[in-house]
Amino acid sequence: MLKNHIEELLIQSLLHLKRDGIIPGDVDIQPQLERTRSVDHGEYATNLAMALAKPAGKPPRELAQAIIDRLPNSRQVERTEIAGPGFVNFFLNHCALTGVVRDVLRQGEDFGTQRQLADNRVTVEYVSANPTGPLHVGHGRGAAYGASLSNVLQASGFDVQREYYVNDNGRQMDILALSVWIRYLELCGERVSFPENGYQGEYIYDIARTVRSEDGDKWRFSGHDVFDGLPPDGEAGGDAEAYIDALINKASELMGHEGYVVFFGASIDAILGDIKDDLREFGVEFDTWFSEAQLEESGAIEHAIERLRENGHLYEKDGATWFRASELGDEKDRVVVRENGRTTYFASDIAYFMNKLERGFGKAMYVFGADHHGYIARLKAAAMGLGEDPEKLEVLLVQFAVLFRDGKKVQMSTRSGKFITLRELREEVGTDAARFFYVMRSHDQHLDFDLDLAKSRTNENPVYYVQYAHARICSVFRQLEQNDMRHNSAIGEAALDQLTEPRELALMRAINRYPEIIESAARLRSPHLVAHYLGDLATEFHGYYNAHQFLVDDENVRNARLNLVDATRIVLVNGLAVLGCSAPEEM
RNA sequence: GCGCCCGUAGCUCAGCUGGAUAGAGUACUGCCCUCCGAAGGCAGGGGUCGCAGGUUCGAAUCCUGCCGGGCGCGCCA
Structure with missing residues (x-):
């Protein structure tokens, strides 16, 4: 640089x-x-x-x-x-600027990336949505941000491990398996009363149908056997939680462990499989899908609790085991082992953090939705309780995104199951626009996501504006071939000193900024800087394009300009790739 | 009530570890295609950086208080 x-x-x-x-x-x-x-x-x-x-x-x-x-x-x-x-x-110096053009053409897709620094391993955990239903647009921003953040970190020399923590354990999973079973009974023709706190979505029927097509009526029990004698549900003036717990108990009583495994397995396979497909199509990749159930099986949770106990941070009260978080900066103490003997999710979180450090990562980054900010203090406390430096744990909060259509807020509610899924958003606006729009704003800023703008194929749309610059450059090279000419970059390189127009200097300066932008974006955990930069670079290019002809008769000037324009193209490709967006050759 | 985030042009937002005259896009007005893609470009107006103090050579940026908005405060996840 x-x-x-x-x-x-x-x-x-x-x-x-x-x-x-x-x-x-x-x-x-x-x-x-x-x-x-x-x-x-x-x-x-x-x-x-x-x-x-x-x-x-x-x-x-x-x-x-x-x-x-x-x-x-x-x-x-x-x-x-x-x-x-x-x-x-x-x-x-002029030669310092033209040297940048030469560097870009030599380094290609590596331009802007720093050599990997030794001992710079970091995990970035993001999305980590519970596999209880499809991803919705709220997860989308975390996914886009986490993926782009990982990319800029990697480009600036970090060895990045992208991780998704799969919550395939615990009560939510029981409720999921139960929800599928009830729908299954419904499909078998039983009269059922679906629990108020069950998972309502249509996808639950799909999973139930899958089980039924494989196992037939094997797990069918009469409505009387299932529902008689249960306490009232919430709607009937009872306690919805108690009702659903009673149903879970009834299910295991009737079907046994074997049946539970069938419904649980079918649910997790279907939903997690769907999430993985969804994210892959969104250009969001993970190196590790870390299973909470496996974490528990490995004994890591007990191990972590033991470590806290050795360090004197645990005590017993009301039959539960508490972590003295309040002495380590948290608001209050937290339960790690419940009265019923089961460990809490927080206990798993502690064990997972410990696991990350044991695997040799110097830093664990977490991308959370802003509604989870209350977790920061307790996770930091946990790190200290384990005897680790809390600086090794870094939480990045992503504020909410609100969708706008026709200038009006799109109302959503998770409760009723009426939310827009990430897949629906992708189908509506396309992956490129979705990825770009999600990270266009600072992650700690609320995001107004304008669906109409994201779909529009006009200069108002920032994604198209940048992609159009790329397509225009590709078009120049197509035009070159149609005129039976070819780009000779050696001649161009030798003639770079002829690029002295103010617009040419400005474009070179813009290209020179790219590695600095990547470095800042990584340091500030702010991939939105890359989105803004790409807009600036495209502006410089469009201005140049409108002011000067590239395909001139003079062989030296022509090839020098093509070198500059080709370097611009490469930086556009690299920057768009960081954001998970394509660089189309034609639009 | 306590805690975290935010408040910059009509609207949506940048502004990096404090720096020089606070910037884009959009909207509004007027121009530019016999010319490599007009999905583009050029020019113009528009601001008490929520308010009030403080720190210093210098504050949109750091500190304190207040006002306004969002979110969180379960042996839920």
Whole structure:
């Protein structure tokens, strides 16, 4: 990166300043290099002189001159300038800019990615929706954000493991299996009363039909045997939870473990399979689907609880085992083993975190919906309770997305089962638009998702705007072939010094920003920066395209321009890929 | 009540570890296709950065309080 090169120059200059006694040797200030807002101020600027003013006891502009005097010579820097209160501005040489074009063509899809740093392993856990139904549009944002975040982290040198935690254990699974069984009984012709807190969706019937087509009436029991003697459901003035628990007990009584496994297995296979397909079609991939049931079987949960106990963070109260989280920054203490002897989901979470560290990851990142923010304190407390550095656990919250159609909010409610699924959204607006729109805004910002805009094939649509730039470039190369010419990038490279139009310089500058954008996006966990950048890059390209003809007679200029345009194309492809969007050659 | 997030142009939003004159898109107005894709470009107006203090060479950015909006506070997940 050019930026790193100039930072290195500053570090050298700083060393000389200390050696020459201009500033005390013990000041510990890292040179900060930032992009200028306007080209009038050059390419990069540093506030180093202002930062040194106090420790050196000298006016900033005087220090700025001292810094400049000690900068090593560089072929990349044309000149420097002192500006304003004491900024040092760096103007790049023309060859530094054209060098970027050359780099892009050489590095291709690797342009913008950093070499992997040693010992930089990180897990990113995202989506992790319970396999009790199809993914809905709320999960979509977490999926898009988690996937793009993983991509930028990987591009900036992290060894990233993408993980989905599958909650295939516990009471919710019992309720799921039960819901399918009741629908199954219904399909068999029994009169049933579906529990208020059961899973209502149509997909439950689908799974029930699958079981019935394989096992026939094998798990059929009469409505009387099932429902007689149960406490009233919520609708009938009773306790809905107690009712559903009673039904679960009745189910295992009648069918036994064998039957439960059939319904549970069919449910998880169907739903998890559907989720996996859905995410794959959404371009969201995982390295690991981590099963909670297996975590429990492995004894990891008990192991984690034991560790907390050894560290003196557990106590018994009301027949349950509590984790003294309140002493580690959480609001209150949390139960890890319930009165009935079963461990809580929180206990599993602790064990899973421990498992991640045991597998050698230096950091575990979690992408949560904003409604889960209450978990952060207790997970951090758990990390401390295990004797680990809580900094190893990083939670990224994704705020809600609200869909808009015809300028109005699309109302949804999970309770009634009336929500829009991720699959429906993809079918309506397409994967590219969905992926782009989801990460277009900062993850900690609420998102207004305009369905009509996402579908529109106009310049208002930011995805089409970027993709159109790519398609236009591809069209230029098709036009070239139709004119019986071919692109000679060697000639182009030799003639890059002829690219001196202001628009050409601006486009090169934009390309040069890409690696810096990837680095910032990773550091700030903000892939939306890439989306904004792509819009800027497309703008620079469209402006260039409208102002200049690429396919000119002069062979040198033509090939140089094609090199620049091809480099632009590559950066567009790379950036779109980070966001999970395609780069169509024609639209 | 306590805790977390947010408040920037009419609307949707950027603004990086504090920096130079606060930026895009959209909407509105007027231009540009005998020319590689007009799904494009050029030009223009539009702001008490929620409010009030504080920190300092410098605050949209950091701190405190208040106002407004969202979310969370189960031996549920």
